[in-house]
Amino acid sequence: MTRPLVRIRNLHKQFGSHTVLDGVDLDLAEGSVTAILGPSGSGKSTLLRCINHLERPDRGYVEVGGEIIGFRPDGNRLRERSPREIAAQRARIGMVFQHFNLFAHRTAAENIVEGPLAQGVPVRTARARASELLARVGLAGRDDAYPSQLSGGQQQRVAIARALAMDPALILFDEPTSALDPELVGEVLSVIKDLAATGITLAIVTHEIGFAREVADQVVFLEDGHIIESGDPATVLQHTQSERARAFLAAVL
Amino acid sequence: MSPVAASLASAKTAESPDATTTRPIPSPEPRLVARRRPGRWAGVVAGLVLAAMVVNTLLTNPNFQWSIVGDYFLSDAILRGLVLTIWLTAAVLVSGYLLGVAVAAMRLSDNPVLSTVSFGFVWLVRSVPPLVQLLFWYEIASLYPRLSLGIPFGPEFVSFQTAHLFSAVAAAYVALSVDVAAFAAEIVRGGILAVPRGQVEAAESLGLSRFRVFRRVILPQAMPSIIPASGNLLIGMLKATSLVSVIAVQDLLGTTELIYNDNFKIIPLLLVATLWYLLLTTLLSIGQHFLERHFGRSTRVGTSSGWWRTWGAGLRIFPGRRDLEVTR
Ligand SMILES: Nc1ncnc2c1ncn2[C@@H]1O[C@H](COP(=O)(O)OP(=O)(O)OP(=O)(O)O)[C@@H](O)[C@H]1O
Ligand SMILES: [Mg+2]
Numbered sequence: 001m002t003r004p005l006v007r008i009r010n011l012h013k014q015f016g017s018h019t020v021l022d023g024v025d026l027d028l029a030e031g032s033v034t035a036i037l038g039p040s041g042s043g044k045s046t047l048l049r050c051i052n053h054l055e056r057p058d059r060g061y062v063e064v065g066g067e068i069i070g071f072r073p074d075g076n077r078l079r080e081r082s083p084r085e086i087a088a089q090r091a092r093i094g095m096v097f098q099h100f101n102l103f104a105h106r107t108a109a110e111n112i113v114e115g116p117l118a119q120g121v122p123v124r125t126a127r128a129r130a131s132e133l134l135a136r137v138g139l140a141g142r143d144d145a146y147p148s149q150l151s152g153g154q155q156q157r158v159a160i161a162r163a164l165a166m167d168p169a170l171i172l173f174d175e176p177t178s179a180l181d182p183e184l185v186g187e188v189l190s191v192i193k194d195l196a197a198t199g200i201t202l203a204i205v206t207h208e209i210g211f212a213r214e215v216a217d218q219v220v221f222l223e224d225g226h227i228i229e230s231g232d233p234a235t236v237l238q239h240t241q242s243e244r245a246r247a248f249l250a251a252v253l
Numbered sequence: 254m255s256p257v258a259a260s261l262a263s264a265k266t267a268e269s270p271d272a273t274t275t276r277p278i279p280s281p282e283p284r285l286v287a288r289r290r291p292g293r294w295a296g297v298v299a300g301l302v303l304a305a306m307v308v309n310t311l312l313t314n315p316n317f318q319w320s321i322v323g324d325y326f327l328s329d330a331i332l333r334g335l336v337l338t339i340w341l342t343a344a345v346l347v348s349g350y351l352l353g354v355a356v357a358a359m360r361l362s363d364n365p366v367l368s369t370v371s372f373g374f375v376w377l378v379r380s381v382p383p384l385v386q387l388l389f390w391y392e393i394a395s396l397y398p399r400l401s402l403g404i405p406f407g408p409e410f411v412s413f414q415t416a417h418l419f420s421a422v423a424a425a426y427v428a429l430s431v432d433v434a435a436f437a438a439e440i441v442r443g444g445i446l447a448v449p450r451g452q453v454e455a456a457e458s459l460g461l462s463r464f465r466v467f468r469r470v471i472l473p474q475a476m477p478s479i480i481p482a483s484g485n486l487l488i489g490m491l492k493a494t495s496l497v498s499v500i501a502v503q504d505l506l507g508t509t510e511l512i513y514n515d516n517f518k519i520i521p522l523l524l525v526a527t528l529w530y531l532l533l534t535t536l537l538s539i540g541q542h543f544l545e546r547h548f549g550r551s552t553r554v555g556t557s558s559g560w561w562r563t564w565g566a567g568l569r570i571f572p573g574r575r576d577l578e579v580t581r
Contacts, residue, residue, distance in 0.1 A: 052458055054457065054458065083462070083463055084462060087457070087462050088460060089460075090458055090459070091460025094458070095458035097455060099451055101451035101454065101455035102452075102455070103452055103455070103456070103469075103470055103474075104452070104474065105474050114459060114461070114469065114470075115461070118459065118460065118461045119460070159455075162455075162459070163459075166459060
């Protein structure tokens with residue numbers, strides 16, 4: 001078996017005295033899609049945010065592509081990396097947020113080129129690529145639209161294109177459709193589904209159980225900072241072991 | 254179907270027979286008429302009367318002595334004072350803002366030492382009246398006749414006399430810069446905090462360096478709230494430079510004082526200074542307007558059309574079809 005792209009080991013995170021992640025172990029195989037489920041406050045966002053070091057773990061580590069994120073091994077220790085090294089690691093990991101977080105003062109295309117420009121890609125190349133990516137997420141020709149001129153679903157698709165512009169091996173989605181009107185959810189999910197087929201590794205926090213069942217290779221259920229169920233969708237969703245997870249699924253379905 | 258959706262659907266079906274029986278719109282489509290605003294008419298009339306009264310008294314009251322105003326308006330002494338006021342304001346603005354941005358950045362940094370120092374600086378400077386600060390820098394020699402660099406209670410490495418450390422103008426420049434820095438720091442900090450945190454995280458997740466996040470994402474979006482407040486600060490500073498006359502720096506107001514102490518033409522000379530301040534403030538306001546328009550361009554936050562247009566549109570004295578945009 002090949003080494004997983006992402007290996008999370010014994011990850012702990014506390015905010016003050018509140019333990020949010022309490023020893024999470026998780027592997028994401030290269031090219032796989034992982035759906036992360038769990039009730040509100042169970043630590044799903046925190047888990048994703050530790051993967052690109054938007055949060056600094058208190059214990060344990062996240063390894064992506066064989067490199068520990070945010071820390072450099074030094075003998076028996078892990079020393080936090082410099083901001084510059086962390087930025088370089090983040091550049092290889094895409095992230096899509098619940099509330100899109102597009103740069104409000106930039107057009108769709110300008111949002112998409114921001115990352116590549118920071119990597120030194122020439123403006124023309126980045127612009128051309130942005131147009132292609134917009135077309136790929138079904139927004140051909142909307143290069144010059146500002147976020148305020150786009151619907152929620154369109155904004156989220158621009159955000160996905162923005163993540164794709166960095167050619168990431170891994171994209172993290174934090175409830176990408178939770179802020180959308182029901183009729184816009186489908187358009188975003190179908191873009192994500194297309195991505196799943198391209199070999200990019202995806203980790204998706206979602207409450208769309210149907211989507212998870214259809215697209216995910218792996219479903220994990222988080223509760224109070226622990227993974228209490230994990231496995232292929234059929235097993236976790238149909239033969240749910242724990243009472244807690246079953247209650248949650250019944251409520252969301 | 255959720256219960257809410259179900260109840261909405263049933264409400265709809267219950268309503269629909271009703272909807273078909275409502276009266277159809279009469280065939281010549283009715284014209285929409287905007288609300289009349291008689292209060293605005295009254296306001297305009299009152300305003301015009303007041304303005305006429307002001308103009309009348311300015312022109313007819315001989316005590317204003319406009320001919321003397323004319324004599325001094327472009328006199329050498331006044332122009333020299335004016336030039337000093339302008340460059341002092343400009344110099345103070347530049348260094349005050351450079352320092353202020355640094356102070357704001359310190360305050361927002363994770364480093365507790367830096368943010369405490371920044372907090373202390375702002376607290377102290379804002380608490381001490383600018384006049385006192387001015388005199389402090391001017392009189393620093395009497396407070397510390399000798400400054401030395403060395404280890405506290407230990408050996409000294411360098412030392413020098415402070416007697417002529419600051420000329421009056423230099424003291425004014427330092428004191429006002431420090432004062433502007435403290436206020437600018439708070440304005441900049443407020444502007445930065447107004448930028449949604451999520452956008453900063455999105456930029457970080459794209460691997461942008463901290464400097465790049467600041468320059469490309471934070472600063473452009475902080476500007477729309479920084480500019481109007483800075484306009485206030487700058488105009489306040491323009492007038493606050495007149496404080497320097499107490500340490501015998503001859504700025505615009507100081508020069509006029511000097512002249513009227515001599516010839517007792519107090520009112521016309523004050524008018525000369527006032528007219529110049531009016532002119533400078535007008536220029537600054539125009540500059541501010543264009544800056545706002547530049548930065549408001551894409552976010553549509555704080556886009557201000559010119560005040561004249563805003564005023565004209567808001568007044569709506571002549572409500573017409575165009576106002577309501579019923580025409581295509
Ligand atoms: N920066 C923070 N400071 C303090 N507490 C935090 C912080 N971020 C998250 N928390 C707390 O950590 C807990 C887990 O948060 P997290 O956002 O990971 O949950 P979640 O599973 O994503 O929930 P949701 O479904 O509501 O998004 C919550 O109780 C939250 O209040
Ligand atoms: Mg969350």
